[in-house]
Amino acid sequence: MAMKFSSLTSILFTFGLIASPLGATLANEADLQQLTNASESSDLAFDIVKSLTIEVGPRIAGSEGDKKAVAWAEAKLKTLGFDKVYKQPVRVRNWSRGLAEAKIISPYEHSVVITALGGSVATPKGGLKAEVLMVESLEALQQTPPEDVSGKIVFINKKMQRDRAGKGYGPVVVGRSQGAIEAARANAQAILIRSVGTDNSRFAHTGAMRYSPDVKKIPAGALSNADADTLEAMFDTTNPVTMHVNMQAKEHGWQTSYNVIGEITGSEKPNEFIHLAAHLDSWDEGTGALDDGAGVGIVTAAATLVKNTLGQPKRSIRVVLYANEEFGLIGAKQYTKDNADTLEQIIVAAESDFGAGSIYQIDTRFAAPALPFAKKLEKALKPLGIKLGPNTATGGPDIYMLPAKGVPVVSLRQDGTYYFDYHHTPNDTLDKINLDDIRQNQTAYAIFAYMMANSDVDPRPAPELEPAQ
Amino acid sequence: MAMKFSSLTSILFTFGLIASPLGATLANEADLQQLTNASESSDLAFDIVKSLTIEVGPRIAGSEGDKKAVAWAEAKLKTLGFDKVYKQPVRVRNWSRGLAEAKIISPYEHSVVITALGGSVATPKGGLKAEVLMVESLEALQQTPPEDVSGKIVFINKKMQRDRAGKGYGPVVVGRSQGAIEAARANAQAILIRSVGTDNSRFAHTGAMRYSPDVKKIPAGALSNADADTLEAMFDTTNPVTMHVNMQAKEHGWQTSYNVIGEITGSEKPNEFIHLAAHLDSWDEGTGALDDGAGVGIVTAAATLVKNTLGQPKRSIRVVLYANEEFGLIGAKQYTKDNADTLEQIIVAAESDFGAGSIYQIDTRFAAPALPFAKKLEKALKPLGIKLGPNTATGGPDIYMLPAKGVPVVSLRQDGTYYFDYHHTPNDTLDKINLDDIRQNQTAYAIFAYMMANSDVDPRPAPELEPAQ
Numbered sequence: 001m002a003m004k005f006s007s008l009t010s011i012l013f014t015f016g017l018i019a020s021p022l023g024a025t026l027a028n029e030a031d032l033q034q035l036t037n038a039s040e041s042s043d044l045a046f047d048i049v050k051s052l053t054i055e056v057g058p059r060i061a062g063s064e065g066d067k068k069a070v071a072w073a074e075a076k077l078k079t080l081g082f083d084k085v086y087k088q089p090v091r092v093r094n095w096s097r098g099l100a101e102a103k104i105i106s107p108y109e110h111s112v113v114i115t116a117l118g119g120s121v122a123t124p125k126g127g128l129k130a131e132v133l134m135v136e137s138l139e140a141l142q143q144t145p146p147e148d149v150s151g152k153i154v155f156i157n158k159k160m161q162r163d164r165a166g167k168g169y170g171p172v173v174v175g176r177s178q179g180a181i182e183a184a185r186a187n188a189q190a191i192l193i194r195s196v197g198t199d200n201s202r203f204a205h206t207g208a209m210r211y212s213p214d215v216k217k218i219p220a221g222a223l224s225n226a227d228a229d230t231l232e233a234m235f236d237t238t239n240p241v242t243m244h245v246n247m248q249a250k251e252h253g254w255q256t257s258y259n260v261i262g263e264i265t266g267s268e269k270p271n272e273f274i275h276l277a278a279h280l281d282s283w284d285e286g287t288g289a290l291d292d293g294a295g296v297g298i299v300t301a302a303a304t305l306v307k308n309t310l311g312q313p314k315r316s317i318r319v320v321l322y323a324n325e326e327f328g329l330i331g332a333k334q335y336t337k338d339n340a341d342t343l344e345q346i347i348v349a350a351e352s353d354f355g356a357g358s359i360y361q362i363d364t365r366f367a368a369p370a371l372p373f374a375k376k377l378e379k380a381l382k383p384l385g386i387k388l389g390p391n392t393a394t395g396g397p398d399i400y401m402l403p404a405k406g407v408p409v410v411s412l413r414q415d416g417t418y419y420f421d422y423h424h425t426p427n428d429t430l431d432k433i434n435l436d437d438i439r440q441n442q443t444a445y446a447i448f449a450y451m452m453a454n455s456d457v458d459p460r461p462a463p464e465l466e467p468a469q
Numbered sequence: 470m471a472m473k474f475s476s477l478t479s480i481l482f483t484f485g486l487i488a489s490p491l492g493a494t495l496a497n498e499a500d501l502q503q504l505t506n507a508s509e510s511s512d513l514a515f516d517i518v519k520s521l522t523i524e525v526g527p528r529i530a531g532s533e534g535d536k537k538a539v540a541w542a543e544a545k546l547k548t549l550g551f552d553k554v555y556k557q558p559v560r561v562r563n564w565s566r567g568l569a570e571a572k573i574i575s576p577y578e579h580s581v582v583i584t585a586l587g588g589s590v591a592t593p594k595g596g597l598k599a600e601v602l603m604v605e606s607l608e609a610l611q612q613t614p615p616e617d618v619s620g621k622i623v624f625i626n627k628k629m630q631r632d633r634a635g636k637g638y639g640p641v642v643v644g645r646s647q648g649a650i651e652a653a654r655a656n657a658q659a660i661l662i663r664s665v666g667t668d669n670s671r672f673a674h675t676g677a678m679r680y681s682p683d684v685k686k687i688p689a690g691a692l693s694n695a696d697a698d699t700l701e702a703m704f705d706t707t708n709p710v711t712m713h714v715n716m717q718a719k720e721h722g723w724q725t726s727y728n729v730i731g732e733i734t735g736s737e738k739p740n741e742f743i744h745l746a747a748h749l750d751s752w753d754e755g756t757g758a759l760d761d762g763a764g765v766g767i768v769t770a771a772a773t774l775v776k777n778t779l780g781q782p783k784r785s786i787r788v789v790l791y792a793n794e795e796f797g798l799i800g801a802k803q804y805t806k807d808n809a810d811t812l813e814q815i816i817v818a819a820e821s822d823f824g825a826g827s828i829y830q831i832d833t834r835f836a837a838p839a840l841p842f843a844k845k846l847e848k849a850l851k852p853l854g855i856k857l858g859p860n861t862a863t864g865g866p867d868i869y870m871l872p873a874k875g876v877p878v879v880s881l882r883q884d885g886t887y888y889f890d891y892h893h894t895p896n897d898t899l900d901k902i903n904l905d906d907i908r909q910n911q912t913a914y915a916i917f918a919y920m921m922a923n924s925d926v927d928p929r930p931a932p933e934l935e936p937a938q
Contacts, residue, residue, distance in 0.1 A: 054703070057579050
């Protein structure tokens with residue numbers, strides 16, 4: 001039934017044959033213009049990131065920085081006038097990186113820049129020394145006879161390709177997440193990967209990695225791309241390449257962190273929510289400006305601008321700043337579990353977690369009857385250079401589990417051409433954020449949130465995605 | 470007399486009225502084409518830099534790396550077929566950076582990235598803690614009442630501007646070289662400068678600094694530009710900004726290093742030299758690929774290509790790889806002193822020490838009678854996109870003292886737009902060199918060296934420069 005109605009309205013809309021039945025309470029153009037003007041003269045998103053990165057700085061889950069960030073977020077949301085601000089406890093693992101140093105011993109001595117992958121065990125005190133086996137990829141490692149791997153330091157030397165949508169990440173990141181398992185299966189002593197990043201610099205990129213209960217936990221690190229080049233060049237000689245690796249990461253047990261949530265309660269439908277997400281935690285080496293200070297700034301500023309410019313929305317706008325995204329989406333999983341009974345109240349969810357590059361496309365995951373509204377969103381976002389993409393959005397990392405529970409999502413897709421130059425490095429700092437670009441994000445999220453909050457559109461339930469063909 | 474002749478020939482040449490009397494033995498176009506073709510199919514300059522950076526790596530004056538570099542250079546010049554290869558001892562100071570760490574304590578705690586400036590004394594063991602005084606420039610520091618400086622850590626927060634010719638360097642580098650003197654004069658405890666670099670990254674840029682015998686030596690360091698932004702942001706609050714700085718640089722006394730010299734002896738005028746320069750030393754944190762592995766590769770490859778492609782030149786080509794440029798041009802001063810009696814044998818000198826960006830201009834410092842030859846150089850270099858600049862070249866740092874002694878110089882001016890992103894940082898590594906660009910340099914130097922070595926042109930003596938107006 002819904003399907004039939006949807007198909008019909010969809011066709012009629014497409015050809016402009018009927019006025020929108022959804023548009024009855026839709027924001028008028030003057031409101032949108034007012035909101036845009038307000039956003040375009042506001043540095044709020046940038047200022048929020050500045051405040052977070054300067055006043056708090058690095059905030060790996062469970063750390064002192066994380067605790068400061070939670071207090072900062074609560075205070076910030078209150079100051080900005082969210083009428084409900086609360087925390088949701090999340091148990092998080094607290095891991096610290098400690099010392100991470102490495103040296104090529106032969107054929108030519110070189111100190112190289114490495115970092116521990118998140119969650120790695122330490123090497124023995126003083127480090128370990130072994131011959132290096134270079135492989136092209138995780139697959140190549142899987143295909144190497146175990147006797148060639150045994151006792152060695154495995155070096156996965158796969159380069160990430162630059163791409164606006166970040167498509168280069170997936171094919172390379174498997175080496176980071178799975179490499180230690182595969183290397184340990186063949187009895188390697190340790191694993192180093194070429195950094196999952198598009199820069200050529202001497203910053204190593206960290207990121208989460210996994211172990212498997214059936215194999216030994218071995219130390220896992222990443223070399224900066226420049227140092228991976230140096231290591232690769234060592235294989236030009238016929239001499240064995242040997243290295244010394246010393247990593248002193250530590251586990252500090254479990255801590256309590258928090259999802260920090262701020263709501264602007266709706267005037268007409270307070271129990272229908274526009275769910276705007278970002279994550280509050282960051283890795284420890286940079287100040288988490290792009291990942292995900294930017295997202296925190298964008299969604300918080302957008303909700304604030306809606307309220308300050310056009311008053312209380314009809315539906316509620318909920319900003320969720322998730323705990324511990326980096327280390328297994330722990331805050332998001334907790335949220336989804338704790339709120340299992342009320343997820344149906346979420347009209348739509350969106351997450352900003354891909355830096356601060358300008359948005360070029362909005363993908364939706366709407367039930368068919370709401371697709372005409374996607375066109376309205378496109379029309380409203382068009383002045384920002386944003387076009388409508390497919391109805392196959394997966395949302396951001398912290399909301400990816402929601403569509404399977406029927407929660408519609410959108411992906412406001414950002415230009416990520418340079419995102420992976422800085423991602424998970426000490427170089428993820430405020431100066432990487434362009435004020436015009438983050439303001440464009442702020443405006444887009446404000447328009448999106450306002451339109452969703454002030455209409456009757458119901459994109460629920462999110463459609464299932466067809467499997468890739 | 471010479472002047473009259475020069476003026477006349479210059480005019481006649483300019484209007485193409487006479488054939489070149491200098492052109493009797495001048496290389497013909499077929500030779501130049503052959504040389505260009507050989508260079509364009511050769512990776513030699515790049516391969517030399519690769520060999521130096523991979524097999525030796527960092528090579529600060531007097532260090533083990535420096536000793537390796539000297540042995541490497543001797544072996545490389547011999548392998549490439551230079552018929553005379555010899556070393557000239559140079560006494561160099563051996564300073565080591567040691568630990569360099571800093572933390573903002575208040576108003577918000579932050580670990581920041583610093584590096585010691587070259588030659589800095591250490592802080593007390595365990596570091597020092599003080600309030601920070603931020604000033605805009607060296608001049609602003611000089612104008613600050615001493616009582617406002619006394620006991621503080623001075624922070625010179627002057628940004629370097631990006632420029633193709635590197636014009637942003639001079640106005641900022643005075644803070645690096647003179648800052649410790651001026652800060653100590655007003656009894657500061659230490660000085661930190663914003664890095665002299667055009668990047669926004671978390672690499673701090675080192676570089677030489679000076680002390681004055683009449684004031685105390687105080688520790689001097691540089692903050693990365695990203696961390697300088699962070700420190701600057703601390704001054705948005707009204708609270709005092711305090712820092713902890715710990716630098717454990719050390720002097721290891723004097724060592725012997727060497728200028729390494731390779732010659733291709735001329736067939737007709739072996740005692741007339743085309744002098745091609747670069748410096749062999751580097752700072753300690755990167756592998757000195759741009760500064761000055763590139764120069765070593767370019768001039769060595771150019772001379773080698775001339776010999777290998779067109780045989781023994783008529784005049785000698787001398788490649789001088791200077792010791793210890795970074796720390797006071799010590800090798801160059803030694804060279805000039807030891808060879809005071811034979812500098813007149815140098816027909817022309819050129820130095821490559823500005824990275825590996827493509828050359829866009831050749832400036833000369835020729836006696837007037839040789840100016841028509843500059844036009845010939847321009848014609849030969851034009852296919853590479855190089856035009857003739859003014860006759861006011863100063864040469865590179867290691868040869869800047871030669872024109873005052875009558876030695877003509879040229880400056881083959883490179884595009885330095887990105888040079889100062891990497892200059893004097895750990896990020897100065899091989900991957901920053903573009904193969905096409907360094908090959909263009911190699912070709913240009915080969916053409917220049919060949920034309921100078923196979924003509925009778927005599928640009929001596931170098932004219933005095935008129936003072937700037």
